[in-house]
Amino acid sequence: MKSKKQIRVGMVGYRLMGRAHSHAYRDFPFYFDSDTIPVLQAVAGRDEEGVKAAADKMGWASWETDWRRLIEREDIDLIDIVTPNNTHAEIVIAAAEAGKHVFCEKPLALSLDQAKQMLEAVKKAGVTHMVCHNYRFSPAVQFAKKLIEEGRLGKIYHIRATFLQDWLMDPDFPLIWRLRKEVSGGGTLGDLGAHIIDLARFLVGEFSEVVGMMETFIKKRPLGSMTDNLKGRIESDQRGEVTVDDATAFLAHFENGALGTFESSRFSRGNRAGNRFEINGEKGSLRWDMENLNNLQVYLADDEPGLQGFRTINCTEEEHPYAGSYWPSGHILGYEHTFINIVSELMNGISQGYSPQPNFEDGVKNQAVLEAVEESVQTRSWVGVSEKVHVLS
Numbered sequence: 115m116k117s118k119k120q121i122r123v124g125m126v127g128y129r130l131m132g133r134a135h136s137h138a139y140r141d142f143p144f145y146f147d148s149d150t151i152p153v154l155q156a157v158a159g160r161d162e163e164g165v166k167a168a169a170d171k172m173g174w175a176s177w178e179t180d181w182r183r184l185i186e187r188e189d190i191d192l193i194d195i196v197t198p199n200n201t202h203a204e205i206v207i208a209a210a211e212a213g214k215h216v217f218c219e220k221p222l223a224l225s226l227d228q229a230k231q232m233l234e235a236v237k238k239a240g241v242t243h244m245v246c247h248n249y250r251f252s253p254a255v256q257f258a259k260k261l262i263e264e265g266r267l268g269k270i271y272h273i274r275a276t277f278l279q280d281w282l283m284d285p286d287f288p289l290i291w292r293l294r295k296e297v298s299g300g301g302t303l304g305d306l307g308a309h310i311i312d313l314a315r316f317l318v319g320e321f322s323e324v325v326g327m328m329e330t331f332i333k334k335r336p337l338g339s340m341t342d343n344l345k346g347r348i349e350s351d352q353r354g355e356v357t358v359d360d361a362t363a364f365l366a367h368f369e370n371g372a373l374g375t376f377e378s379s380r381f382s383r384g385n386r387a388g389n390r391f392e393i394n395g396e397k398g399s400l401r402w403d404m405e406n407l408n409n410l411q412v413y414l415a416d417d418e419p420g421l422q423g424f425r426t427i428n429c430t431e432e433e434h435p436y437a438g439s440y441w442p443s444g445h446i447l448g449y450e451h452t453f454i455n456i457v458s459e460l461m462n463g464i465s466q467g468y469s470p471q472p473n474f475e476d477g478v479k480n481q482a483v484l485e486a487v488e489e490s491v492q493t494r495s496w497v498g499v500s501e502k503v504h505v506l507s
């Protein structure tokens with residue numbers, strides 16, 4: 115039997131995304147017939163007891179209490195970064211300089227300049243790089259892309275996308291890292307907006323200019339930290355200032371003439387993970403909702419009159435990208451499968467020596483939109499996106 119090529123992973127961080135990525139590495143060989151296999155070699159965290167327990171629970175062979183040690187280790191090929199955003203650049207650049215491939219959580223960086231430095235580092239090192247915009251890898255979203263590429267919608271006129279949550283509405287929810295600009299780079303815009311920006315770039319095309327508005331509804335919160343699954347723990351009687359947005363809305367022009375409206379909020383009561391889009395083209399429309407992620411709603415204008423309407427396609431057939439690797443038709447997939455699918459692309463990229471999309475170039479383009487929206491809020495005017503990324507071409 116031909117032996118599989120092992121990609122030995124070193125993961126930095128081990129909480130929410132640490133669990134999602136660990137699970138994906140473990141399940142990937144179970145479902146995908148690949149000549150490459152990820153090995154859960156080592157996980158790094160700062161707290162010895164915590165990282166040891168995480169390694170045991172999630173199946174990592176060893177652990178370190180300093181991420182720098184992971185990068186020094188010769189038995190690691192890929193560094194996976196699932197830590198808060200202020201740590202991404204330093205870890206990515208050190209990993210690339212040591213010749214390790216990198217898989218980094220989104221948003222790529224704290225700023226556009228930082229993202230460009232990270233791109234330069236991975237290009238210079240010639241390593242494989244990817245950003246974890248996992249929602250692209252839902253079979254229904256991939257099928258939407260296929261329909262658009264086949265011209266089923268014709269010219270695209272509109273995308274309206276939202277990512278709405280409500281877990282932050284309690285004014286006594288603590289001031290976790292996501293609410294401190296120096297750690298997160300941005301609030302709902304960088305956290306949730308980055309995902310819908312990526313979906314829009316994937317499905318519609320490049321942004322040309324944006325104009326936005328943002329609000330921080332609760333200005334001060336008790337000091338505390340993040341626990342698990344978007345929960346927090348209050349650690350002090352003192353309150354600190356929230357330095358990011360609680361909600362952002364923005365309008366966009368795309369280079370191909372399409373119009374976009376985008377909204378990200380953690381103050382949308384009743385919306386737990388309202389990551390949704392609708393795309394309207396001259397010949398049809400598509401709708402997707404992450405809370406019902408197997409289904410794609412499709413409207414085609416050339417359907418027979420009288421029978422026209424949005425049809426619901428359950429994207430679990432062999433014809434739907436990735437779905438054939440799992441279960442029989444109608445046997446639905448979940449959130450975790452988006453990570454297994456992105457890991458399958460990452461493994462291909464490393465084994466064949468390229469950087470599958472979304473890679474760090476996508477990360478930079480995403481960051482340019484984030485920066486343009488923030489600038490437009492500050493200047494109360496439209497801000498161009500294309501010129502911010504022109505150095506890439």
Ligand SMILES: NC(=O)c1ccc[n+]([C@@H]2O[C@H](COP(=O)([O-])OP(=O)(O)OC[C@H]3O[C@@H](n4cnc5c(N)ncnc54)[C@H](O)[C@@H]3O)[C@@H](O)[C@H]2O)c1
Pocket residue numbers: 126127128129130131132158159160181195196197198199201219220221246247248305340341342343
């Ligand atoms: N792709 C997605 O859908 C998605 C979802 C949630 C979060 N994210 C992104 O994933 C990243 C992590 O988010 P999370 O929700 O898992 O955060 P989290 O707070 O649940 O976990 C962060 C982890 O990083 C560790 N950590 C913090 N600073 C560190 C350091 N200096 N060295 C080593 N470890 C450190 C923490 O101890 C913890 O294990 C962020 O960039 C976030 O934006 C992506």
